[in-house]
Amino acid sequence: MSELELPYIWCLVGNIIEKRFFGENKTIRRGTKKFTPNTKVYCFSALWGDGYEEIQVIGKLRGRKNLGVIVTSSAFITNWRLQKVFQPYVVRTMTERNG
Numbered sequence: 001m002s003e004l005e006l007p008y009i010w011c012l013v014g015n016i017i018e019k020r021f022f023g024e025n026k027t028i029r030r031g032t033k034k035f036t037p038n039t040k041v042y043c044f045s046a047l048w049g050d051g052y053e054e055i056q057v058i059g060k061l062r063g064r065k066n067l068g069v070i071v072t073s074s075a076f077i078t079n080w081r082l083q084k085v086f087q088p089y090v091v092r093t094m095t096e097r098n099g
Contacts, residue, residue: 009094011085012043014077016059032076036062041077042090044097056097058090069093 016035019028031037041059046052054071061068067089085091 006091006095008084008086009091010082011090011094012045013081013083013085014041014043015039015079016041017076017078020076031062032072034061034068034070034072035059035076041072042085042094043077044094058093069097 016031016037016039018037019030020032021027022029031039035041039059041057044056044058047056048054052074055074055077056069056071057077058067058069060066061070067087085094
């Protein structure tokens, strides 16, 4: 079985925060610009030396049916955990991008 045909991978997983403060007036926003609250995101390993402040994640984007890959702040992610991931898109994307 080649590396791209793995049945599952272990991945750091989290959820997007429910509410956050935004702007100078500190208005409360739900989720982030790209993710709705409580969206499950699959986190890549550290890619650059910023102390894991900005991380590349895979998740269901706001207003879309499929998963996408973006960079977001780790401050917007809660409920960190390690999980076995079986979704073919996530497994393939993680292995192709050294996640």
